[in-house]
Amino acid sequence: MLYAVICTDKPHAVDQRMEARPEHLKFLDALGPRLKAGGPFLADDGSPTGTMLLVEANNRDECVAVIEDDPYSIAGLFESVEIRPWLWLIGNPEG
Numbered sequence: 001m002l003y004a005v006i007c008t009d010k011p012h013a014v015d016q017r018m019e020a021r022p023e024h025l026k027f028l029d030a031l032g033p034r035l036k037a038g039g040p041f042l043a044d045d046g047s048p049t050g051t052m053l054l055v056e057a058n059n060r061d062e063c064v065a066v067i068e069d070d071p072y073s074i075a076g077l078f079e080s081v082e083i084r085p086w087l088w089l090i091g092n093p094e095g
Contacts (some may be wrong), residue, residue, distance in 0.1 A: 001056070001057060001058070001059065001085055002036065002054055002055070002056055002085070002086045002087070002088055003054070003055050003056075003060065003063040003083050003084065003085055003086060004052065004083075004084045004086040005051070005052075005054075005055055005063065005067055005081065005082070005083050005084075006050070006051075006052055006060070006081070006082040006083075006084070007050050007051040007053075007067075007077075007080070007081045008041075008049065008050040008078065008079050008080045008081075009048065009049050009050050009051075009053070009077055009078060009079060010076075010077065010078065010079040011059040011079070012015055012054055013077055014047055014048060015090055016075060016076075016077050017072070020071045020072050020074075020075040020077060021088045024070060024071045025074050027069070027071055028053075028070075029095075031055070031066070033056070034055060034056045034057070034066075035051055035053065035054070035055060035056075036054040036055070036056060036088070037052075037053070037054040037091055038052065038054065039051070039052060040052075049080075050078075051065070051072065053067075054086065054088075055067075055094065057065040058067035060072065060083060060085070063083055064083060067081060067083070
């Protein structure tokens with residue numbers, strides 16, 4: 001099952017994000033093929049305001065565990081995290 005993980009940063013957290021970013025990127029790389037897509041949400045000025053990840057997991061609890069291990073989560077960067085099951089119909093390279 002695929003899960004869309006939509007994370008919103010706390011206000012004024014760009015410095016906190018940049019500090020945790022190297023470990024976050026290593027973490028994402030270690031997910032290997034379980035991570036289908038990902039990237040930051042941006043404000044109009046181009047500064048990051050959150051994260052969207054597309055994660056393959058056996059169930060929601062497994063996806064939650066992945067996100068809880070993300071260095072951004074550990075650093076307390078996120079104001080909110082929404083996890084939603086998602087069916088990739090259009091543009092799926094595996095379909």
